[in-house]
Amino acid sequence: MKIVTGVIGNDIHVVANRLMDLSLNARGYEVFNLGVNTYLEEFFDAAVETGADVLLISSLNGEAEGWSREVKPLKSTYKSLDKLIMMIGGNLTVGSGNAEDIVPRYKKYGFDLVCHQVDLNTGLDMLEDYIKEHRAA
Amino acid sequence: MSSNPDKLLIDIGSTYFKISTENTIEQHFRDFNKRILDDLTHKCGATVNRFDAKDVHICSSANGGLSTLIIGLTQSYSLKYATNIAYNAGINIIDSIVFQNIETYSVPSDLIDVVIVVGGIDSNGGVFDERLDNYLAKCQYSNVVFVGNTQDASTLKPRIQKLTVLPNIIDDRLHIVENHLKDYLTNLYQQDIEGKEDIKHLYDITDNQIYSTPYVVNKSLPLIQGSFSVTDPFILLDIGGATTDVHYSKDLVSDNIVTEQGHDRMVFKKLGVYKSRQSLIFTAEQNEFSYELLMHLKVNESIYQENSERATKILMQLAIFLVLCKMSHYRPAYVTLKLLSMNSIVFTGGITQVLTSDDIEDVVAFFYRKILNSDHKPATVLDGNYDIWTLGAKEHAACR
């Protein structure tokens, strides 16, 4: 399974990204890590070039919401990304915020899986469950 | 600076040619009614005859270089990587096509020297379907090269006539792999220069291979800091008769392209002051700040119609401004340079014969004020004596 990951926008918080890379590899994914400071278009372009199954975006510094509003309009210009599983995690709002409000909002922006301040491994378990369900369906 | 004591260096451009010996450098406007060799011997025969064919080194950008059309999967990877490689090989890009929308692009009417097709890492195949074949069938081109994923390489080979297949320029970690495509394009450019009727005659006076000028200039970039008061990061602007060439330090781009060389090149076709004067004016008319710049220079748009030294000067100043715009966030080209971190701008080419340091600094300051809202002032260095070219040519001649 191919997974493209990175930290969106002008965000330089790199620690979680490194851990993400290690965990994904350990779980047997083929990882394409675009690192910090990655723009939305680069994420989608990387998914096209690699033929990725999952796009996993991190955001830590509070930029997530602004970018997420661009997800649907931009993704709709691509013709080969309909099956791409979209996941986002990290600090998805400025300040603390609560997941009950945040998760549905981000689903509307076009994400299948939303992990606001969720620990990495919990999040990756969610992804595995999601993939299993979808394979079965 | 002196050039090699026993060598004659010649550069043939689209508008000028120049020749350099140990103590002299001469530049002449070309006479387009004459063959290059005749023009050269007419104007500099005595000098040329003094040298043995083995000591004459020639480079040329006279035919404007090869043209390429790039078809790729995405802007951020395949197209960007191929663009980078093509520019560094001295090739001009006439268009780039995002494959998924290929049916919406018009077919270029001109003969294309080489079409580059690229996309996908090796484990991602089946991305180029018959829409590629259909499009290529409508194009006129001399060469076509595939530098994308290996799976499509094998299915495309029997489908597309004369298809050259080279290793993928995108590796399994989405990084760029330059060498194979760069060598292929450099050789193609080389063959093109040698095949040009007009250039062929130049082999009467040299025993050495004739190289492309961008190739030679590129050789000199690492040496510039030792010879000029230039501090990195810098850009080198060569505003010519037909195109404008920009060589820039890698430090000026924050980018996903990680390569070994310290400098990259990009070209703005049709931004020159002689052969592409009309398109330069057109570009100026599309830029809302040009009018202000003209006012600042105390002229108005009627200058476009004028045929005078003053008009040439103004057009060159405009060209500097437009090129800086195109490299900034204001009019993004394929890369955006961090112009606020730039320490020096080196100017070379015909422009140094027409503009003074003051003329240039005036426009550069105008650009920084208007477009970047900044008082930043990179040092401007004029290569009025073609030292950069001599440096590159010399270096190259010495290597041979």
Ligand code: B12
């Ligand atoms: C270290 C740090 C920095 C360093 C970063 C160094 C570096 N290159 O990495 C520096 C000093 C440069 C920095 C700068 C800034 N920072 Co800071 N920084 C932190 C800090 C203290 C720790 C981050 C860290 O590395 N944690 C360790 C890693 C392992 O944890 P993590 O990042 O939280 O990630 C975990 C989870 O979120 C999750 N996760 C992450 N992504 C994903 C994705 C998925 C799908 C899933 C499931 C899970 C997941 O996995 C990780 C492990 O469980 C946090 C505060 C904190 N204690 O969290 C602030 C913090 C992230 N920074 C913050 C801010 C505001 C900034 C600045 C804007 C400050 C400023 N005004 O200049 C700048 C922004 C710079 C930029 N352009 O991005 C805020 C963000 C606030 C928000 N989102 O509302 C925080 C939360 C501090 C705060 N409480 O205000 N910062």
